[in-house]
Amino acid sequence: MPLTYVKEIDAAAEVHKTRILTLMVVVSNVIGNVMLSLGMHHVGRIVSASPIDYIRAFTDPWTVAGVCILVIWMASDLALLSAADLSFVLPVTASAYVLIAIAGHFLLHDHISVARWIGIVVITFGVILAEETPARTTEGPPEHLL
Amino acid sequence: MKWILVGIIAICNTLGDVLNTAGMKRQGEVEDLRPRTLLRMLAGIFRNPLVMAGLGTLAISFFALLSLLSIANVSFAVPATASSYLLETLLAKYVLKEDVRLRRWAAAVLVAGGVVLLQW
Numbered sequence: 001m002p003l004t005y006v007k008e009i010d011a012a013a014e015v016h017k018t019r020i021l022t023l024m025v026v027v028s029n030v031i032g033n034v035m036l037s038l039g040m041h042h043v044g045r046i047v048s049a050s051p052i053d054y055i056r057a058f059t060d061p062w063t064v065a066g067v068c069i070l071v072i073w074m075a076s077d078l079a080l081l082s083a084a085d086l087s088f089v090l091p092v093t094a095s096a097y098v099l100i101a102i103a104g105h106f107l108l109h110d111h112i113s114v115a116r117w118i119g120i121v122v123i124t125f126g127v128i129l130a131e132e133t134p135a136r137t138t139e140g141p142p143e144h145l146l
Numbered sequence: 147m148k149w150i151l152v153g154i155i156a157i158c159n160t161l162g163d164v165l166n167t168a169g170m171k172r173q174g175e176v177e178d179l180r181p182r183t184l185l186r187m188l189a190g191i192f193r194n195p196l197v198m199a200g201l202g203t204l205a206i207s208f209f210a211l212l213s214l215l216s217i218a219n220v221s222f223a224v225p226a227t228a229s230s231y232l233l234e235t236l237l238a239k240y241v242l243k244e245d246v247r248l249r250r251w252a253a254a255v256l257v258a259g260g261v262v263l264l265q266w
Contacts, residue, residue: 020179075188078197079179082170082187086163087238087246090231091253097264119263126256129249137245141171 018084018135022092024076029096030103032069039063084135091130098123148222151214155226158207160233162200167242169196224265228258 039062057063080089098120104110112120173190176183191197214223235254239246 017176017179074201075184078166078170078191079176079184079187081163081167082173083175085238085244086167086242087235087244087250087254089167090163090234090238091250091257094231094257094260097261101264113266115263115266119260119266121260122256122263123260126253126260129256130253133247133249133253138171138243142168142242 014083015135018080021076021080021083022089025073025080025089025093026096026099028069028073028076029093030099032066032073033100034066034103035062035069036066039066085137088130088133088135091126094123095127098127148214148218151210152222152226154210155207155214155223156229156233158203158210159226159230160237162202162204162207163230163234164237164241165196165200165203167238169194169198169200171242172196224262228261231258231261 039060040057042060042062058067077089077093080093101110101112101116101120105112169191173187173194176187191201211223211226214226231254235246235251238244
């Protein structure tokens with residue numbers, strides 16, 4: 001197989017991996033936060049210095065499920081950061097804001113003001129712009145930091 | 147007090163993400179998405195001082211956010227979130243030496259602006 005063809009296949013696999021990881025980060029962020037939010041609503045208001053009050057929150061199954069999903073979010077975010085630039089990951093994963101707002105509108109019938117709709121469109125443009133740049137522009141770790 | 151918390155959130159968020167990025171680049175890119183590979187990556191994190199410091203910094207940011215939310219409206223946290231996007235892009239360029247050109251700057255500015263509009 002010609003070397004250039006092998007390189008093209010490698011590059012395509014790399015893009016595919018980055019896209020799947022981005023999707024995992026965004027979806028787990030949205031689901032985790034919605035579950036955590038539902039759980040904290042069940043538990044009620046906690047404004048306390050006592051850790052026992054926070055531990056009480058973990059008696060709610062929605063809170064526990066939300067925290068588990070957010071652990072998946074953190075793991076997939078770290079995996080994505082191992083493969084892509086921070087300046088790429090940040091705007092691309094901001095699509096979670098858009099999904100949360102749209103999910104709130106269609107599932108929970110939240111009201112979305114004109115300013116919020118404009119915000120959704122503006123973030124979407126930011127995501128598209130970042131998506132068009134190469135995911136990684138550095139080779140190896142930043143040696144000067146290590 | 148509110149603005150001190152906003153500052154702590156923005157700075158810790160930024161530092162946490164930069165440390166995590168540097169640490170994960172040092173640990174090496176995940177080759178594939180098989181559960182075994184991802185579990186190996188997670189195990190490696192506990193031996194990675196940069197990522198451990200990054201996660202610790204993000205934890206401080208999280209508790210500062212909880213404190214801020216207990217004394218202020220959720221919209222008060224927006225300047226911290228929005229400014230983090232710009233600060234992190236700045237550090238990505240000058241500390242992590244990423245190739246941040248006009249398109250990525252525009253993306254960061256649009257997302258930061260969009261986040262502000264979402265809380266309007």
